Amino acid sequence: MKLLLIAEYRDGQLLAGWSELLAFSREMGGESVFFLVGSEEHLPTCDEKLYLADSSACGEYNPDLHKKLIVDIVNKEQPDMVVFSHSSYGWDLAPRVAFALGASQVSEVVDVSDGVPVIPVCNSKLRREVKIKTDQAVVTLQAGAFGLQEEPSGTPTVEKISVDAAGRTTFTGYEQAESGGVDLAKASVIVSAGRGIGKPENVEMIAGLARALGGEYGASRPVVDSEWVEHNRQVGTTGQTVAPKLYVACGISGAIQHLAGMKKSEFIVAVNTDKDAPVGEVADVLVVADLKQFVPVLTEKIESL
Numbered sequence: 001m002k003l004l005l006i007a008e009y010r011d012g013q014l015l016a017g018w019s020e021l022l023a024f025s026r027e028m029g030g031e032s033v034f035f036l037v038g039s040e041e042h043l044p045t046c047d048e049k050l051y052l053a054d055s056s057a058c059g060e061y062n063p064d065l066h067k068k069l070i071v072d073i074v075n076k077e078q079p080d081m082v083v084f085s086h087s088s089y090g091w092d093l094a095p096r097v098a099f100a101l102g103a104s105q106v107s108e109v110v111d112v113s114d115g116v117p118v119i120p121v122c123n124s125k126l127r128r129e130v131k132i133k134t135d136q137a138v139v140t141l142q143a144g145a146f147g148l149q150e151e152p153s154g155t156p157t158v159e160k161i162s163v164d165a166a167g168r169t170t171f172t173g174y175e176q177a178e179s180g181g182v183d184l185a186k187a188s189v190i191v192s193a194g195r196g197i198g199k200p201e202n203v204e205m206i207a208g209l210a211r212a213l214g215g216e217y218g219a220s221r222p223v224v225d226s227e228w229v230e231h232n233r234q235v236g237t238t239g240q241t242v243a244p245k246l247y248v249a250c251g252i253s254g255a256i257q258h259l260a261g262m263k264k265s266e267f268i269v270a271v272n273t274d275k276d277a278p279v280g281e282v283a284d285v286l287v288v289a290d291l292k293q294f295v296p297v298l299t300e301k302i303e304s305l
C-alpha cells in the first residue's frame with residue numbers, strides 16, 4: 001500500500017500534524033510519500049520522499065491550485081490513499097481531490113482496525129469500520145488520534161514541483177479567533193466541566209474547585225454548545241489545546257476530540273460515574289463517583305487546608 005501524505009504550512013511554519021499522518025501510514029503498513037506547499041526552511045524530519053511546491057509562488061492556502069498539484073502527484077505516484085489532517089485545509093481540499101480522482105472519501109479517521117479505517121459515529125458514542133471499495137481513497141485524520149512512538153528524525157528527499165495555472169481563489173490572510181479574557185493555555189491547573197454536570201447552575205461548582213486549586217475552569221464542547229460556558233474555555237480540537245500540571249475532567253466521557261486538547265497534561269484526574277468511561281485511558285486517577293457529591297466535598301477540604 002502506498003500513501004500520499006499532505007503536510008500543512010501556515011504563517012510560514014510547518015504544522016506538527018505531519019507526524020500524525022506518518023503515524024497513520026505506519027499503522028496502515030504503508031509506504032509514504034509527502035506533499036507540502038511550503039518552504040525548504042521548514043521540512044518534516046523524516047526520511048520519506050517529499051514533493052515540495054513553493055508557498056510564496058503557490059500561496060499557503062489556495063485549494064484550487066493545491067488540488068491541481070496534488071492530482072499531478074497522484075497521477076505520477078499512484079498512491080492507494082491520499083491522507084489529510086481533519087483541519088480547515090483538509091476539509092476544503094480533500095473533497096476536491098476525491099472528486100477529481102473519482103475516489104471515495106473517509107472523513108475523521110480516529111483508528112485503524114486490521115488495516116481498515118475507523119470513524120466515530122452517533123456523536124462519538126459508536127465506531128464504524130469503513131471498507132473502501134474504490135481503487136483510491138482520500139481520508140482525513142482526526143487531530144490527536146495518531147502519534148509516532150519515537151521522536152521523528154531524518155531528512156526527506158525533496159523533489160521540487162510547480163504549476164503554471166493561477167487558480168480561481170485569492171487568499172487574503174488568516175484571522176485569529178478572539179480568545180476573550182481567559183488564556184487556558186497559561187493555567188497550571190484546569191478543572192473542566194462536561195455534560196455530566198447536568199445543568200448550567202453546576203458550572204459554579206466546577207469554577208469553585210478551580211478557584212480552590214488556584215486554577216481556571218474549562219469545558220467540553222456540549223457544555224459550550226449549550227451556552228453554559230463561553231467558547232474561549234472549550235478544550236479540544238475545536239477549542240484550546242492545553243497541557244497544565246493538573247487537569248481535572250468532571251463528567252467528561254473522553255471523546256477523542258476532547259482528549260486531543262488535554263491528554264498532554266502532566267497529571268489527569270477524571271471524575272465519572274462510569275468506571276469504563278474512555279477518559280480512564282488517559283487519566284492518572286479515575287474517581288468513580290457522582291461529581292455533584294464529590295466536587296463540593298473536595299472543594300471544601302482543599303479550602304480548609
Ligand SMILES: Cc1cc2nc3c(=O)[nH]c(=O)nc-3n(C[C@H](O)[C@H](O)[C@H](O)COP(=O)(O)OP(=O)(O)OC[C@H]3O[C@@H](n4cnc5c(N)ncnc54)[C@H](O)[C@@H]3O)c2cc1C
Pocket residue numbers: 123124193194195196197219220221222223234235236237238239240250251252253254255256257258261271272273274277289290291292
Ligand atoms: C468535528 C468535531 C469537533 C469536536 N470538537 C470538540 C472539542 O473541541 N472539545 C470537546 O470536548 N468535544 C468536541 N467534540 C465533541 C466530542 O465528540 C464529544 O461529543 C464531546 O467531547 C463529549 O462531551 P462530554 O464528555 O462532556 O459529554 P458526554 O460524552 O455525554 O459524557 C458525559 C460523561 O459524564 C458522565 N456523567 C454523567 N453524569 C455524571 C455525574 N453525575 N457525575 C460524574 N460523571 C457523570 C457520563 O458517564 C459520561 O462519561 C467535537 C466533535 C466533532 C464531530
